[in-house]
Amino acid sequence: MLSKEDIFREFLESKNLKFTTERQAILERAFANHKHFEADELLVDLRQNKLKISKATIYRTLSLLVKSGLLREVIFGERHAHYEQVYGHEHHDHLVCNGCGKIIEFVENRIEKLQDEVCRRNKFEPESHRLQIQGFCEDCKKMT
Template sequence: MKSARQVFMEYLGDNGMSMTHQRRVIVETFLESEGHFTAEQLYTRVSSQVPDIGQATVYRTLKLLVESGLADAFDLGEGVTLYEHHYGHAHHDHLVCVECGRKVEIVDETIERRQAAVAQEHGFTLTRHRMVLYGLCPGCSGTG
């Protein structure tokens, strides 16, 4: 399996782009950052290393990371998009607390099979999917 860096370098080359110093710092910081984070959070991490980097450069590089298959982006609504590693990571879905923003990654084979069956019942061949369930975590609902 190719490294994430190799995949990104190939993606840039295939699209007539090069690895600039700023892109390199953004990609390295992204790859070192586990979990879910916003573009603004990544920008804060990157700008502590390269103070003159622009926020637009971080956004553009995140877009390239998603297009290359290294990152996944999901919209939480209200203008908030979270990013996470995609390449080399197993598929998972998410539970999101609407009160505190807590995120839990879930893997449930029963749900996966049911999603495939629903798609097949409607004549669809699944190529990808994302499931995000919103609710209140135990701490916010008072049940924890």
């Protein structure tokens, strides 16, 4: 199995892009822990680790990491995009609280089987999917 660094290097080479020290640092910090994160949180993390990388470089590199299949964007819409690791992690879906922003990961095999059935029935070859359910967590629901 290729390392995440090797995968990213090969992806960049396929796009005639370089594996710069800035991109390497962003890759390393993005995989330093296993939680969802925002680009601004990564910026703070990089600066706390004495790495001066521009916000634009971080956003461009995160986009490349998503396109390479190593990261996935989790939340869209009015909130900032969150990122999570895909490499080395099992597929899962998300419940996202509109109140506090909490993200609950879940795996439901019945949903996966239904999606596979829909694709088969429509002669469609899936590459990826993202299921995200917006609502309110138990704590926020009590407050309304």
